[in-house]
Amino acid sequence: MGENFVVIAQQVLVLFILIAVGFICGKKKIITDFSARHMTDIVLYVVTPCVMISAFQREFSFELLSGLIICVTCSALIFAASILICNLIFRDKDESRKAVIRFATIYSNCAFMSLPLQKAILGDDGWFYGSIFVAVFNIFVWTHGLVSMSGDKKQLSFKKLVFNPGLIGVVLAIILFLTGFKLPYIISQPVEYLAVLNTPLPMLIIGFYLSQADFKKAFTDKGVYFSSAVRLIALPMLTAVVMSLCRVTPIITMACVIATSAPTAATTTMFATKFNKDVELSVSIVAATTVFSLAAMPLVVMLTGMMSGFSS
Numbered sequence: 001m002g003e004n005f006v007v008i009a010q011q012v013l014v015l016f017i018l019i020a021v022g023f024i025c026g027k028k029k030i031i032t033d034f035s036a037r038h039m040t041d042i043v044l045y046v047v048t049p050c051v052m053i054s055a056f057q058r059e060f061s062f063e064l065l066s067g068l069i070i071c072v073t074c075s076a077l078i079f080a081a082s083i084l085i086c087n088l089i090f091r092d093k094d095e096s097r098k099a100v101i102r103f104a105t106i107y108s109n110c111a112f113m114s115l116p117l118q119k120a121i122l123g124d125d126g127w128f129y130g131s132i133f134v135a136v137f138n139i140f141v142w143t144h145g146l147v148s149m150s151g152d153k154k155q156l157s158f159k160k161l162v163f164n165p166g167l168i169g170v171v172l173a174i175i176l177f178l179t180g181f182k183l184p185y186i187i188s189q190p191v192e193y194l195a196v197l198n199t200p201l202p203m204l205i206i207g208f209y210l211s212q213a214d215f216k217k218a219f220t221d222k223g224v225y226f227s228s229a230v231r232l233i234a235l236p237m238l239t240a241v242v243m244s245l246c247r248v249t250p251i252i253t254m255a256c257v258i259a260t261s262a263p264t265a266a267t268t269t270m271f272a273t274k275f276n277k278d279v280e281l282s283v284s285i286v287a288a289t290t291v292f293s294l295a296a297m298p299l300v301v302m303l304t305g306m307m308s309g310f311s312s
Contacts (some may be wrong), residue, residue, distance in 0.1 A: 009298040011120045015113065015203055016294055022207020031208045039205050040266075047197045048111060048134075049169025054195040055131040056173035057188065058124065060180045068174075071129045071252050075136035078239055078260060082106045083144060089230070095151070096277045097223070103149050104268045104285040105227045105235075110137050110259035112202035112266065113293070118258050119199075121301070122251055129255035135170035137259075141267060142167075149271040209266060210287050218284035227264075228289045232296040236261035240304040250310035257304040261297050263289035 025031040031039075058064070086105050092098035108114070111134045118130035147153050176183070183191065218224055239260045243253040264286045272282035304310070 005298055005302045008121065008301045011117055012294060012297050014120075015116060015199075018200055018203030019207040019210065019290070022204035023211045024207075025204065026208035026211030031204065033212075036205055036208045039201055043112075043198070043201050043205065047194055047201060049172070050191045050194040051111075051115060051198045052131050052135070052169035052173040053176065053183075053191055054188075055124070055127045056170075056177040057183060057191075058128070058177070060177060064128070064177075067125075067129065067249065067252060068132060070248065071132040071256070072136060074243060074248060074252065074256050075133045075259075076140075078235075078256060079106070079136065079140045079144075081238075082235055083140075085235070086230070090227075092223075094278075097281060099149050099151065100268065100272050100278045100282045101223055101227050101285070103145060103271065104264040104282060104289075105231045107137065107141060107145060107265040107267060108231065108260060108262040109206075109265045109290075110134055110262050111198075112206060113262040114259040116199040116203075117297070118255050121258070122254055125251050126255050126258075129252050130259060131170065131173070133256060133259040135167060138167050138170075141265075145267070145271065149277060150275045206266065206290060209269070209283070210290060213283050213287035214280070215287060217280065218288045221281070221284055223281070224284050224288045227285050228292050231264055231285075231289050232261060232292055233300065236300045237303070240300070240307055244304075244307040248308075250305075250308040253308040254301070254304060254310050258297075258301055261293070261300040263293040 022031065026036075083106055086102045090098060090101050090105065092101065110130070115127065115130050115134065118126040122130075175181075182188070236257050240253065240257045243256060266286060269279065269282040269286055271277070272279045
């Protein structure tokens with residue numbers, strides 16, 4: 001048990017070292033708000049689709065297809081349950097604050113933080129299932145997330161959902177997987193190179209935004225602590241218990257729990273800024289959950305491995 005904790009903690013520490021580099025670059029003005037926004041666009045519109053395509057470039061099998069269907073179902077149920085729980089427990093007279101806390105607790109940084117960890121701990125299969133979770137995440141964020149943060153159902157757009165870069169990458173990846181078509185080397189190699197950027201670039205971006213955060217405010221707000229506890233402990237452990245009791249395949253269980261145990265999505269701050277919600281609160285929760293996840297993620301993942309019977 002102790003060895004598994006150390007292995008997972010080491011992987012999380014690797015990510016945090018990269019985040020620390022981004023933090024220093026932010027403090028030294030090597031990375032600025034302008035460059036961070038463009039780096040984010042590169043990750044969202046170029047790197048993420050390449051990650052999806054790369055993860056699905058594997059031999060088709062009915063076992064993997066079955067796993068894909070199970071993972072989609074589990075991911076959707078996780079988000080649906082998270083929405084229900086957060087709507088029940090987070091109530092505030094301040095609509096702006098309530099919208100941010102609910103969004104921040106429901107949506108994890110499952111692409112930026114989880115995919116590198118899933119790849120390192122679970123291998124290609126974990127990366128495959130992690131990519132599926134991210135696809136479901138994109139669907140929920142651009143439907144429920146968009147409406148809940150904006151407070152306007154008119155913001156819901158079929159065009160925004162369909163042309164979401166993460167979803168486009170997944171659709172293309174699934175088509176390639178189902179047809180068994182392998183990209184030629186001259187295409188697959190650039191895709192692989194770009195996919196590798198999914199570990200360092202997002203970590204640098206997260207580090208930059210942490211360098212801009214007001215940590216004093218982040219760690220003196222009781223709402224931030226409550227949101228962090230639900231985001232990092234309650235939701236992933238509930239996911240682990242239910243999936244283990246339902247005897248879901250250990251690797252799918254681990255992939256979903258790793259994704260669910262990640263800190264709050266940076267999308268929270270982007271949406272809060274766009275829809276004039278409590279931006280300072282969103283930054284505080286992102287900062288706090290990212291710091292707390294250094295201890296919480298290894299613990300949750302280790303306990304999940306014990307419950308699900310996963311062995312690396």
